[in-house]
Amino acid sequence: MSVLETRDLTIDFGGFVAINNVEFSLENREKHAIIGPNGAGKTTFFNLITGHLVPTKGSVKFKDDIITGLAPHKIVKRGLARSFQRINIFPKMTVFENIQTSLIARDNKHFNFFSSGSAQNREDTIELLELVGLESEKAEIAGELSYGKQKQLELAIALAENPSVLLLDEPTAGMSPQETKVAIKLVDEITKLRGLTLLFTEHDMSVVFGIADRISVLHHGEIIASGTPENVRSDPEVRRVYLGEADDATT
Amino acid sequence: MSWNISRGVLITCLVLFGLLVFVPLTGSKYLIDLSTEIMVYALFALSLNVIIGFSGNVSFGHAAYFAIGGYANAILLTTYGWPLIFAFPAAIILSALAAAFVAYFCTRLTDIYFAMLTLAFSMLVWAIAFKWRSVTGGDDGFVGVTVPSFIDGRVPFFYFTLIIVTASIIILWLICHSAFGQTLIAVRENLTRAGFIGVNTRMMRGIAFVIAGAFAGVAGAIFAMYNRGVYTESAFWAESAQVLIMTLLGGMYSFFGPAIGAATLYILERFANEYTEYWPTVLGLILLVIVLVLPEGLVGLAKRLKERLFLGGGQ
Numbered sequence: 001m002s003v004l005e006t007r008d009l010t011i012d013f014g015g016f017v018a019i020n021n022v023e024f025s026l027e028n029r030e031k032h033a034i035i036g037p038n039g040a041g042k043t044t045f046f047n048l049i050t051g052h053l054v055p056t057k058g059s060v061k062f063k064d065d066i067i068t069g070l071a072p073h074k075i076v077k078r079g080l081a082r083s084f085q086r087i088n089i090f091p092k093m094t095v096f097e098n099i100q101t102s103l104i105a106r107d108n109k110h111f112n113f114f115s116s117g118s119a120q121n122r123e124d125t126i127e128l129l130e131l132v133g134l135e136s137e138k139a140e141i142a143g144e145l146s147y148g149k150q151k152q153l154e155l156a157i158a159l160a161e162n163p164s165v166l167l168l169d170e171p172t173a174g175m176s177p178q179e180t181k182v183a184i185k186l187v188d189e190i191t192k193l194r195g196l197t198l199l200f201t202e203h204d205m206s207v208v209f210g211i212a213d214r215i216s217v218l219h220h221g222e223i224i225a226s227g228t229p230e231n232v233r234s235d236p237e238v239r240r241v242y243l244g245e246a247d248d249a250t251t
Numbered sequence: 252m253s254w255n256i257s258r259g260v261l262i263t264c265l266v267l268f269g270l271l272v273f274v275p276l277t278g279s280k281y282l283i284d285l286s287t288e289i290m291v292y293a294l295f296a297l298s299l300n301v302i303i304g305f306s307g308n309v310s311f312g313h314a315a316y317f318a319i320g321g322y323a324n325a326i327l328l329t330t331y332g333w334p335l336i337f338a339f340p341a342a343i344i345l346s347a348l349a350a351a352f353v354a355y356f357c358t359r360l361t362d363i364y365f366a367m368l369t370l371a372f373s374m375l376v377w378a379i380a381f382k383w384r385s386v387t388g389g390d391d392g393f394v395g396v397t398v399p400s401f402i403d404g405r406v407p408f409f410y411f412t413l414i415i416v417t418a419s420i421i422i423l424w425l426i427c428h429s430a431f432g433q434t435l436i437a438v439r440e441n442l443t444r445a446g447f448i449g450v451n452t453r454m455m456r457g458i459a460f461v462i463a464g465a466f467a468g469v470a471g472a473i474f475a476m477y478n479r480g481v482y483t484e485s486a487f488w489a490e491s492a493q494v495l496i497m498t499l500l501g502g503m504y505s506f507f508g509p510a511i512g513a514a515t516l517y518i519l520e521r522f523a524n525e526y527t528e529y530w531p532t533v534l535g536l537i538l539l540v541i542v543l544v545l546p547e548g549l550v551g552l553a554k555r556l557k558e559r560l561f562l563g564g565g566q
């Protein structure tokens with residue numbers, strides 16, 4: 001059963017078609033990777049799905065509803081959360097407050113004017129911080145954490161919305177090989193634990209082939225191949241435009 | 252429900268309140284008037300900070316809601332003879348409604364565009380006050396405001412102001428430290444991400460604007476009665492600029508900062524006017540200092556000093 005489907009999805013930035021007639025479907029509980037060279041349109045594709053950008057034409061269907069053109073906050077509420085390639089946290093708040101506020105929003109308590117903000121969701125916050133391994137940094141100012149820890153926080157914020165589908169945009173971008181290993185293990189565990197459907201972009205091919213059930217290859221805004229890792233790996237078109245060197249380097 | 256207030260802040264507030272209660276006993280008219288005016292401006296600046304410090308937008312037109320509260324209260328009391336118990340809340344509601352109308356348009360925008368639009372609307376309010384002579388008195392001002400007899404007098408009016416301002420500040424404090432207030436800070440910190448945690452950021456910024464407008468209206472309504480009049484200047488951009496400087500001087504990232512800024516600036520203005528006629532020059536210099544060396548205002552400075560002393564003591 002597919003949980004997310006795009007039909008004819010296109011966005012035209014004044015003559016530059018960043019995403020072109022993309023037909024894509026995400027199956028329930030799969031781990032699906034989107035790969036492609038820089039500038040292929042991976043982040044734009046995520047932005048279109050999550051309401052950050054409005055497509056020029058085409059539609060996005062989530063579960064049974066068309067969500068094209070909905071504001072991000074409405075899409076999140078339906079169970080589709082995302083993380084960002086570039087760190088996107090609440091830098092002046094503490095790590096604890098970052099998560100606590102996300103949980104306040106999840107529980108729709110953000111229009112609650114007369115109940116203490118700092119008293120909300122304290123236990124859930126600690127639980128989530130423990131899950132991503134940030135409990136010892138809870139009192140630190142988020143913007144002052146190390147890069148890798150900020151990436152973990154980024155993930156935790158997305159998880160706080162209790163999504164059924166999680167979109168991760170380059171979850172390991174900028175991480176050292178060691179940090180990458182830890183982060184991917186974490187993502188893998190949480191996906192299993194929570195029964196999530198995962199859609200992610202990733203530049204590290206060992207990561208992609210290590211955890212993805214299915215892979216789609218985006219090139220110049222179009223999906224040129226989609227299938228199991230084996231199928232994609234042996235696809236001549238994919239090898240020609242993208243995988244060739246990367247594949248040799250990682251296997 | 253546990254509210255987090257640091258003991259130091261709480262004690263300072265209680266001491267300050269205690270001192271204010273005894274101000275009329277000094278019998279100094281000067282001191283009573285000065286305290287009344289500072290309380291009004293402190294509330295005005297604190298209300299503006301809901302927009303600036305908490306929602307992360309700059310308003311160049313906050314005087315509009317101060318003026319609307321003032322004019323509405325004055326006109327309802329005097330022209331229509333309403334009792335205070337109806338006129339005062341009605342004035343606050345009108346300020347809030349005006350703020351809601353403006354917020355509807357402004358919250359589509361951010362940054363400088365937001366600020367310019369607030370300025371445009373405030374100039375519109377100023378123009379209406381200026382031109383609608385039959386109702387507002389135009390540039391002569393609306394004078395001879397009827398003040399109910401129970402607060403007609405320096406000392407009773409002082410206590411009236413103290414009660415209303417204290418109650419308003421408590422309500423503002425609760426709102427700013429509520430689940431709403433905490434989420435509002437997230438909106439300020441990262442508008443995009445706040446949307447992606449499921450927050451309707453436009454609505455949040457709009458509500459913050461309305462709360463700010465309502466409490467500016469409270470300050471304006473008190474001030475109209477205090478002065479027995481309302482003048483077009485109270486809606487003018489210079490008034491908006493002054494309250495903005497108060498907020499920045501005190502420190503926008505602290506709840507009480509703007510109140511400290513209001514008191515400081517008000518007292519400085521009093522002193523400066525005794526020695527020089529160049530208050531605007533002094534004001535310019537103050538602004539320069541804030542922007543260049545005190546980005547977090549006096550509260551930020553105090554924090555830095557405290558840290559330095561603390562570290563110095565440990566060595």
